[in-house]
Amino acid sequence: MPEADPAAGRDVVQRVGCASCHVFPDISWPRGALGPNLGDFADQGLIGGRVPNRPDLLAAFVRDAPALIPGTTMPAMPISERESRDVAAYLYTLRDR
Amino acid sequence: MWPRISTPSGIVEGLAGWPPPVLDPAGPYAGSVAALSWALIALAAGIFLIVLAALWIALRGRERLRARLGGERAIWIGGVVFPVVVLTALLIWGLTLTRNLSEPAGGPELRMRVSGEMWWWRVSYLDGNGRAFMQDANELHIPVGRTIAIELVSPDVIHSFWVPQLSGKLDMVPGRRNLIRIQADRPGTYAGICAEYCGGPHALMGFLVVAHAPDDYARWLAARRAPRAAPPDRQSARGAALFVSAGCAACHRIAGTPANGQAGPDLTHVGSRRTLGAGILPNNRGTMIGWIGNSQAIKPGNRMPPYTVLPGEDLQALAAYLEAQR
Ligand SMILES: [Cu+2]
Numbered sequence: 001m002p003e004a005d006p007a008a009g010r011d012v013v014q015r016v017g018c019a020s021c022h023v024f025p026d027i028s029w030p031r032g033a034l035g036p037n038l039g040d041f042a043d044q045g046l047i048g049g050r051v052p053n054r055p056d057l058l059a060a061f062v063r064d065a066p067a068l069i070p071g072t073t074m075p076a077m078p079i080s081e082r083e084s085r086d087v088a089a090y091l092y093t094l095r096d097r
Numbered sequence: 098m099w100p101r102i103s104t105p106s107g108i109v110e111g112l113a114g115w116p117p118p119v120l121d122p123a124g125p126y127a128g129s130v131a132a133l134s135w136a137l138i139a140l141a142a143g144i145f146l147i148v149l150a151a152l153w154i155a156l157r158g159r160e161r162l163r164a165r166l167g168g169e170r171a172i173w174i175g176g177v178v179f180p181v182v183v184l185t186a187l188l189i190w191g192l193t194l195t196r197n198l199s200e201p202a203g204g205p206e207l208r209m210r211v212s213g214e215m216w217w218w219r220v221s222y223l224d225g226n227g228r229a230f231m232q233d234a235n236e237l238h239i240p241v242g243r244t245i246a247i248e249l250v251s252p253d254v255i256h257s258f259w260v261p262q263l264s265g266k267l268d269m270v271p272g273r274r275n276l277i278r279i280q281a282d283r284p285g286t287y288a289g290i291c292a293e294y295c296g297g298p299h300a301l302m303g304f305l306v307v308a309h310a311p312d313d314y315a316r317w318l319a320a321r322r323a324p325r326a327a328p329p330d331r332q333s334a335r336g337a338a339l340f341v342s343a344g345c346a347a348c349h350r351i352a353g354t355p356a357n358g359q360a361g362p363d364l365t366h367v368g369s370r371r372t373l374g375a376g377i378l379p380n381n382r383g384t385m386i387g388w389i390g391n392s393q394a395i396k397p398g399n400r401m402p403p404y405t406v407l408p409g410e411d412l413q414a415l416a417a418y419l420e421a422q423r
Contacts, residue, residue, distance in 0.1 A: 015379065016379060016384075017378050017379050017381065017383060017384040017387070018383065020378055020383065021383065021390070030378075030394065030395040030396075032391065032394050032395055033391045033393075033394035033405075034386070034391045034394070034405070071409060071410060073408075073409030074383075075383050075386055075416070076382065077381070077382070077383050078381050078383075
C-alpha cells in the first residue's frame, strides 16, 4: 500500500477509540481487553483466525468487521475507506522485536 | 484574546482538548480569573527582574549604588512597604473576584444541579422552583450569553467542579450545597474535569459543557422533551429486553421504560452524548461495546461490572438500543 500513511492511521485509531477494545504497543491508554492484543499483529497469518491477512482485506475488516466475520464482537467503525487504508498500514507496523 | 496553553493528547483530543485549556476564557467568570492569573504572572516576572537587578548591583555595582541598596531606606521600601501594598491589593482583588464568581452577572438565570459521584457526574436541570424536570449525566447543555447557577453536591467524597474556560473551580462537599455560576459567550464545547482527588479513577472523571446559540438551545430543549420513540428495529428491541434481563436496569435509568436504577449515569439520552465513560471516550458503536463489555480495562476501578460473559451479538444489540436513546 504505497500511498497509505501509518502515522495518519495511528491518529485515526486514537480518534475513534479502537484502544477501548485492543492493546496497541504505542498507545498507553486505554488498554482495552475485549478484543485481542495487537502487539505483533503484523506477523499474523489470519485476521480474526479466519480471513487471510492481506492489506486490502485488513482495510475492509477494520472498517466493517461483521461483513467479513459475521457475528464478531468487533463492530463496523466510523472511518472512511481512505482512513481504513491508513489504519491497515499502521497495523502492519506492529510487530514484536 | 489570550494565548492558548494546552497540550492536547490521547483519545479525547478530537472532542474538546485534554486536558481542558486554561487561561483561554470563553465567558465573564473565567475571564476575570484569567485576568488575575496574567496579572500575577506579570507581577512575578517584574519582581524577578528587580531581584536580578539588585543581585547584579550587590555583586558588580558601583560602590555608591551598593551602599544605597544596603541602606535602611531600601530595606524599608523594598522589604516592608512594597510587599504590604502589593499583597493587600492582591488580597482585595482576589476576595472581590471570589465573591463575584458566585454573584449573578445580570439577566434571568437558568438553574442546574450537578452531583459529583465516584467517578462521574449526575446532572439535573431545575425549574424556577428548584425542582428537577430533566435528568442527564456527564454533559451539560447551556445557552450562550445566559448565566447558569449550578448547585454543586456530592453523596460520597469531595470532588471539585472545574470548567476552566467558563469559571473558577469549586469543591463539591458531602452534606453541603455550594453554588457556582458559569457563562459561555460563544457557542462551543468546553471540557471539565474533577479537580480534587476522589480515589481510584479520579483522573478519568471528566465531562463536557455544550454551549448552544439561543435558537439552537430552544430546539435542543424541545427535542429533549418530545415523546420518545420505540426501539427502531429488531436488534435494538432485543437490546431493550437485554437491558432488563442482563441487570443494567438495576443501575441505570432510561425515562419512559421500566429501567429506573440510580447507581449509575442516566442513559435516557446516552445516544446523543458526545462522550462515554464520563468524558473520556468518543461515543460510537465501538467504544459503546468496548465500555459495556469491559469498562474495567478502560477505567480501572469504576463502579460498573464488566460484561465479558455476554456474547458479541448481545453486546451489539445493547449498543444498538443505547445508540437509539437520543
Ligand atoms: Cu475526582
